Amino acid sequence: MDAHNLSSITYADDTQLYIMMKPKDRGNVLARLEACIRDIKSWMAGNKLMLTDNKSDVLHVTSQFTNKLHLNDINVGSSSVTPSACVRALGVIMDDTLTMSNHVNNICRTASFAIRKIGKLRRYLDQDSAEKLVHAYVTSRLDSCIMLV
The missing domain is CATH 3.40.630 (Aminopeptidase)
Known part of the structure; x- marks a missing residue:
């Protein structure tokens, strides 16, 4: 190269x-x-x-x-x-203009979907399990590109 x-x-x-x-x-x-x-x-x-x-x-x-x-x-x-x-x-x-709007919209969409799914399961989960699911499926998506900031 x-x-x-x-x-x-x-x-x-x-x-x-x-x-x-x-x-x-x-x-x-x-x-x-x-x-x-x-x-x-x-x-x-x-x-x-x-x-x-x-x-x-x-x-x-x-x-x-x-x-x-x-x-x-x-x-x-x-x-x-x-x-x-x-x-x-x-x-x-x-x-193509590095606005990151498509990426932000995708993260918001997938995080919202995960929160809805966890919300449907919440009554069957203890506090610790619910927190682990939120960290695994929501927080990890929000933090995935922190190095770009």
Whole structure:
């Protein structure tokens, strides 16, 4: 990835590539990105690993205060990947302006669902068990992305 002047983050079997670009450099930058993906795919094949082309996502992040620059599809192996408005990365839903509104809405929805389910069971639970369920299914979701703050 260094050879293509890209930044990356790798976690277990998940790799994220990052690249900054100015509108005038779009063609060159996207060509470098696709070349890097080809090299990664080649390395993986040589090491008996597989990159699943159709599981790849592209998120084009821009300021919410500027006009959105249209980004063409990115070639990932045999697939053509269209940039998404939001993607899930390690459990975090990130949108193309980094407002985190989709992620916050998802956490609120899942926490509310858990609270309703626990509420239906509450009369069968002692205080300690109810607290453990709340911490396991509600608090853990609220704290899951605390490192992003």
